[in-house]
Amino acid sequence: MTLDWKIGGVLLGAVFFVAVLLVKPIGVSTQFVIFDGMIANAMSPDFISQTDDGYTSSNAYMAKSGGKYAKAAANPLNYGFVFVIAMAIGGAVSSYLRGGVGAAERRLPEVWRANYGDTPMKRYLVAFLGGFIALYGARLAGGCTSGHMMSGTMQTSLSAYIFMAGTFAAAIPTATLLYKKG
Amino acid sequence: MQILLALVIGGAFGFMLDRIGAANPNVITGMLTLRRMNLAKTIMLAIGTGSILMFGGQMLGLVDVGHMSVKSAYIGVLIGGVMLGIGWAASGFCPGTAVTAIGSGRKDVLFFIAGGLLGAAAYMVTYPVWKASGLLDPIAGGKVTLGAIPGSGYEAIFAVRGDILGIVIGAIFVLVAFVMPDGLVKSSDGAKVPAE
Numbered sequence: 001m002t003l004d005w006k007i008g009g010v011l012l013g014a015v016f017f018v019a020v021l022l023v024k025p026i027g028v029s030t031q032f033v034i035f036d037g038m039i040a041n042a043m044s045p046d047f048i049s050q051t052d053d054g055y056t057s058s059n060a061y062m063a064k065s066g067g068k069y070a071k072a073a074a075n076p077l078n079y080g081f082v083f084v085i086a087m088a089i090g091g092a093v094s095s096y097l098r099g100g101v102g103a104a105e106r107r108l109p110e111v112w113r114a115n116y117g118d119t120p121m122k123r124y125l126v127a128f129l130g131g132f133i134a135l136y137g138a139r140l141a142g143g144c145t146s147g148h149m150m151s152g153t154m155q156t157s158l159s160a161y162i163f164m165a166g167t168f169a170a171a172i173p174t175a176t177l178l179y180k181k182g
Numbered sequence: 183m184q185i186l187l188a189l190v191i192g193g194a195f196g197f198m199l200d201r202i203g204a205a206n207p208n209v210i211t212g213m214l215t216l217r218r219m220n221l222a223k224t225i226m227l228a229i230g231t232g233s234i235l236m237f238g239g240q241m242l243g244l245v246d247v248g249h250m251s252v253k254s255a256y257i258g259v260l261i262g263g264v265m266l267g268i269g270w271a272a273s274g275f276c277p278g279t280a281v282t283a284i285g286s287g288r289k290d291v292l293f294f295i296a297g298g299l300l301g302a303a304a305y306m307v308t309y310p311v312w313k314a315s316g317l318l319d320p321i322a323g324g325k326v327t328l329g330a331i332p333g334s335g336y337e338a339i340f341a342v343r344g345d346i347l348g349i350v351i352g353a354i355f356v357l358v359a360f361v362m363p364d365g366l367v368k369s370s371d372g373a374k375v376p377a378e
Binding site: 002003005006008009010011012013014015016017018019020021022023024025026028029031032033035036037039040059060061062064077078079080082083084085086087088089090091092093094095096098100101105106107108109110111112120123124125126127128129130131132133134135136137138139140141142143144145146147148149150151152153154155156157158159160162163164165166167168169170171172174175176178179180181182 | 184185187188189190191192193194195196197198199200201202203205206207208209211212214215216217220221223224225226227228229230231232233235236239245246249250251252253254255256258259260261262263264265266267268269270271272273274275276277278279280281282283284285286287288289290291293294295296297298299300301302303304305306307309310312313322323325326327328329331339344347348351352355359367369370
């Protein structure tokens with residue numbers, strides 16, 4: 001069951017608050033880069049290298065800001081990466097406890113079936129392309145729905161409002177055009 | 183200690199994203215087509231609650247202002263936001279909710295994650311082009327907040343107390359969550375899509 005929005009909103013807000021009280025604001029999309037860095041470094045060990053005062057990488061993006069991404073990718077047991085692993089666990093536990101996702105829904109979301117019928121391959125292609133453009137965009141923007149929209153707005157960051165303007169200007173027409181039924 | 187906090191807070195965040203329906207593409211599509219605004223109400227209430235607690239805590243001296251982390255403003259934020267918006271609307275997932283849904287058994291989310299890893303890698307490769315274009319250069323002062331938050335070190339756009347403004351804006355988010363209708367656009371008469 002989906003939580004009543006009043007309860008869900010206050011509890012989620014409490015999570016945002018505890019994160020910034022104890023550590024720092026929540027963010028997710030950086031960890032896609034960190035994971036890519038881990039893969040790249042496993043395939044070609046000189047992708048990340050240690051320097052006198054930290055880490056650097058042959059990739060300019062991994063090496064930026066004093067090599068902080070390179071450092072995180074070289075040391076997977078860091079706050080940001082473990083946070084995202086824990087999100088997957090927390091999401092799976094919640095899903096399991098409320099009875100899980102049904103077989104039909106696992107194959108295809110209902111809203112897809114309503115608009116495009118039983119076309120799983122098409123759906124998976126759209127999910128793949130959606131993931132590609134969403135993460136490319138998130139890294140270009142320096143954050144995603146979590147880091148900009150939730151954490152940034154909560155902190156009254158100007159960048160969060162710029163991000164939201166772009167996101168909703170694109171997301172609402174896209175969703176309306178693609179999903180006419182539902 | 184940091185790792186333990188990552189496990190607890192990350193776990194709670196993933197748990198909550200699933201509980202509010204954010205890890206369900208049907209719910210995301212309902213929100214982005216403006217047909218079912220329940221999730222929008224939830225998230226606005228959450229942002230408002232978080233903001234009021236954080237800025238209120240700062241004013242009482244209970245919350246370390248140094249824990250804030252404001253991101254820079256630049257033109258690429260807008261372009262990237264547009265791209266994320268398209269990917270989010272088309273797939274019904276965003277980076278955080280996709281991670282949350284990994285263990286749900288949904289097959290499409292695995293394709294989103296694979297595409298996301300490739301998209302992030304593509305950005306890593308093309309980063310020097312963006313850097314050279316100037317679209318990553320700070321605008322309007324870069325890392326700025328709307329009001330001046332005491333002790334934060336961030337520049338402000340408006341010459342008002344940032345913590346008080348943060349509480350006011352937080353209260354507005356809460357208020358909007360309460361007055362927003364359940365749906366802004368009528369659902370089509372076609373196939374029924376359950377809210378959950």
